[in-house]
Amino acid sequence: xxxxxxxLASGPPRRVWRNRLFQGAMLLCMLVAFGTxxxxxxxxxxxxxxxxxxxxxxxxxxxxxxxxxxxxxxLATLYLGALVLLFSVPIGVLTAVYLEEYxxxxxxxNRAIEVNIQNLAAVPAIVYGILGLAFIVxxxxxxxxxxxxxxxxxxxxLPTVVVSSREAIRAVPDSIRQGAFALGATKWQVVWRQVxxxxxxGIATGSILALSRAVGETAPLIMVGAITxxxxxxxxxxxxxxxxxxxxxWTRQPDVDFQTLAAAGAIVLLVIVLTMNAVAIFxxxxxxxxx
Numbered sequence: 484x485x486x487x488x489x490x491l492a493s494g495p496p497r498r499v500w501r502n503r504l505f506q507g508a509m510l511l512c513m514l515v516a517f518g519t520x521x522x523x524x525x526x527x528x529x530x531x532x533x534x535x536x537x538x539x540x541x542x543x544x545x546x547x548x549x550x551x552x553x554x555x556x557x558l559a560t561l562y563l564g565a566l567v568l569l570f571s572v573p574i575g576v577l578t579a580v581y582l583e584e585y586x587x588x589x590x591x592x593n594r595a596i597e598v599n600i601q602n603l604a605a606v607p608a609i610v611y612g613i614l615g616l617a618f619i620v621x622x623x624x625x626x627x628x629x630x631x632x633x634x635x636x637x638x639x640x641l642p643t644v645v646v647s648s649r650e651a652i653r654a655v656p657d658s659i660r661q662g663a664f665a666l667g668a669t670k671w672q673v674v675w676r677q678v679x680x681x682x683x684x685g686i687a688t689g690s691i692l693a694l695s696r697a698v699g700e701t702a703p704l705i706m707v708g709a710i711t712x713x714x715x716x717x718x719x720x721x722x723x724x725x726x727x728x729x730x731x732x733w734t735r736q737p738d739v740d741f742q743t744l745a746a747a748g749a750i751v752l753l754v755i756v757l758t759m760n761a762v763a764i765f766x767x768x769x770x771x772x773x774x
Contacts, residue, residue, distance in 0.1 A: 527753075531746025539747055543714045544729070548740030553748055556729035559629060559709075559717040560698055560755070563725060566633025567640060567697045572690050574637075575644030576679075579686075582645075583652045584674050604642035611639050612706030620707050627708020629723045635703045640693035647689020651682040684770035691763035695756045701727040726752050 542552020578600075586593040615635035625631045655678050663673040679686075701709075709728045717723035724732075726748060733745035 524753075527746050527749050530743055531748070531750045534740075534743045534747035535750060539744065539751070544712055545714075548736075548738055548744055551733075551741070551744055553726060553729050553744075553751070555713045555715060555717055556724050556726040556748075557751065559632075559713075559723040560726040560752075562629050562717060562719070562723075563633050563636055563704075564694055564698055566630065567636045567694055568690065570633065570637040571641050571644045571693065572686075575641055575690070576648050576686060578645050579648035579652055580674055580679070583649055584670070584678065600642050600645050604646060607702075608639050608700050609702040609706070611635055612703030614638075615703060616706045626720070627710075627722065628720045629717055630719055631707045632704050632709060632723065632725070635707050636697040636700060639700060639703060640697045643693040643696070644690055647693070648682070648686045651685025651689065652678060654685060655681045684767055687770075688763045688767045691759050691766070695759045695763075698756060698759070699727055699752065701725070701731060704728055726755075 538550070538552050540552065540557065541554050542550065543554060544556075545551040582593070582597060586596075588594060588597075612635060615631065615638070619625050619631050619634055620627055625634070659677050659681065660673050663677045668676070704725050705728060708722070709725050710722060712732070713722055713724040730745050730748040730752065733741045733748065736742070
């Protein structure tokens with residue numbers, strides 16, 4: 484037997500064992516990740532379940548744990564989510580339409596826009612908070628209000644909305660565009676009446692998932708004025724706190740009852756985020772088209 488024949492004979496078994504080792508390593512990493520997540524979820528549920536009550540959902544913050552609630556924080560979180568949708572979806576979708584349907588990729592500024600959007604998606608949220616504090620809160624003079632928090636969270640999730648919208652628009656077959664052009668439609672009519680309706684499921688899914696991320700952000704809100712104690716319902720141009728900030732504030736208290744309230748607040752936040760994810764999955768499965 485020659486050296487070449489020996490190498491060929493020993494090659495496949497080695498590749499098989501390498502594949503098995505690699506699969507085993509991936510399975511181990513997956514088990515560690517999901518196991519850690521399961522432990523955290525079970526611990527949060529067991530700790531916070533006794534504190535779940537109407538007082539938590541409708542009460543105001545208090546220095547007494549038995550009287551403390553998170554109504555202002557929950558309302559502010561919902562307000563912030565509405566502002567993020569109001570600002571990020573139109574801007575993100577229009578940007579995606581321009582980049583996919585109108586932009587000339589040979590122009591340097593269009594390539595620069597694409598590169599910057601991809602880079603901004605990896606910027607830490609705290610950096611957006613610092614920029615928001617400098618340019619929105621102090622520079623423009625908006626102040627430490629709910630509107631400033633909504634603008635900052637919009638900047639945090641806007642790259643995600645743009646990228647997901649571009650992918651949804653890109654998934655629309657080009658034959659639909661060509662058929663509309665053949666019938667005499669203009670460029671905007673093709674985009675408005677054919678491309679966007681077909682891309683709505685992907686756009687909605689990406690936007691809701693981006694909103695889920697925004698709802699759980701804490702660092703940028705602290706930078707732009709989400710103070711830790713608000714004993715009144717928030718307004719658009721008033722002081723506010725958010726549910727993640729309220730949870731963080733409760734975890735800092737030495738009383739064990741506040742730790743239980745923090746776990747209960749985390750459960751409420753998880754319910755909000757999982758509800759958004761469920762809506763995104765429903766929209767994707769309900770309106771997804773097979774081309």
